[in-house]
Each structure stands twice: as structure tokens, then as C-alpha cells.
Amino acid sequence: DTAVSQTPKYLVTQMGNDKSIKCEQNLGHDTMYWYKQDSKKFLKIMFSYNNKELIINETVPNRFSPKSPDKAHLNLHINSLELGDSAVYFCASSPGQTVEAFFGQGTRLTVV
Amino acid sequence: KQEVTQIPAALSVPEGENLVLNCSFTDSAIYNLQWFRQDPGKGLTSLLLIQSSQREQTSGRLNASLDKSSGRSTLYIAASQPGDSATYLCAVTAGANNLFFGTGTRLTVIP
Numbered sequence: 223d224t225a226v227s228q229t230p231k232y233l234v235t236q237m238g239n240d241k242s243i244k245c246e247q248n249l250g251h252d253t254m255y256w257y258k259q260d261s262k263k264f265l266k267i268m269f270s271y272n273n274k275e276l277i278i279n280e281t282v283p284n285r286f287s288p289k290s291p292d293k294a295h296l297n298l299h300i301n302s303l304e305l306g307d308s309a310v311y312f313c314a315s316s317p318g319q320t321v322e323a324f325f326g327q328g329t330r331l332t333v334v
Numbered sequence: 335k336q337e338v339t340q341i342p343a344a345l346s347v348p349e350g351e352n353l354v355l356n357c358s359f360t361d362s363a364i365y366n367l368q369w370f371r372q373d374p375g376k377g378l379t380s381l382l383l384i385q386s387s388q389r390e391q392t393s394g395r396l397n398a399s400l401d402k403s404s405g406r407s408t409l410y411i412a413a414s415q416p417g418d419s420a421t422y423l424c425a426v427t428a429g430a431n432n433l434f435f436g437t438g439t440r441l442t443v444i445p
Binding site: 270 | 375425
């Protein structure tokens, strides 16, 4: 079984649309994250959820909103998509600060 | 603000050679440092995790060291193989459970 799974793997959509990316982890971890990897391959954190509470929200446009229906899921909703949102989005989870984080396979979002 | 830098950005070596990848970070207040591997178009695979109190970790042909006071880590790969070709990322855990990533080193092992 895949530890951290994201769907879809690829997403192509037009500007202005609203889309969601789903993430599920079956590891029983308390903390889940969303990262964005830009065209230069740099990974930057977007959100972190711990026990369903948002504990980090970097300088991300409010068009992006994380939603956690339960501890095993952290979905990413994006409204009014823009060309600059094109990137690979990674979901991750970890049990805490001192142990390793596990990453999903990524979702390649292309906005046209 | 924590910044993580990796040098070199790209490296090509012949098969069988030993190599070292470098990672530096600006703030020594970290919980741990993690090395990842990313294959083209794929996700991240965790290779090694070094706690802030540790000096090194080993897994097979990989050895990672950590010098927290100087803000440096190295990943040593022994007897490189073509299958080792990938981008290697280091990341430190700091602050409110945040992973700060370096820009990566793209490794090519030539058969």
C-alpha cells in the first residue's frame, strides 16, 4: 500500500478554473504538509496541518486553501487558477518534528 | 530565516567513483536533517535522516554527516552506479515543524 497518495497525478486546466488535489496518508501521522516545487525544482512549504489545525501558512495567496476532513487527509483547493500556479505540488506527512517525512508522488498542475 | 544551499548544482561522474554532495544551512537551530532522492517526474524518496544530536548516519553505500555548529552536511556515495543518477535534496526540519529544502544536486553517473 502506498504510504502517501495524491490524486490526480496530472492536472491540466484553464485559467480561472477552480480545482482540488487530494492527499491521503495511511501511516497514522499527526502532521501533513503541502509543498510546491517550481520550475527551478525548488521545494517550498505551503501549508502544514497538525491534528486538523493549521500551524503554518506561508505567504501563499488566499486562492489556495487546505481542507482536512480527518487526520488521514489533507486536500488542497485552488480557486481562480493562474498561469503562475503551474508547478508540481507534493503532499507529505510525518509523525513529528524529529522523524522523517514521507512524500507523495506529486501532482503536476499545468494551467493553460 | 533558514536558508539551505547545495553545492554543486550538477555533477557527472564515471561509474564506480566515490562522490560527495554538500549541503549548508544558515540557522543551526534544527531538529534534524534529511537527504532525499528525486527521480525525474517522480516524488521524493527519503534516504537518510540525521537527528540534530547525531554526527552521521549510514545506509548501504550512503553515508551522511552533520556538523550542526558549522551548518554543514555531506552525503557520501561510495562506488557510484548509473542507478544512482537522480537529483539529491537535503532538507532541515526547523521552526514549527517545517522542512526547508535546498535547491538540489543533479547527479549523473556515466556507465
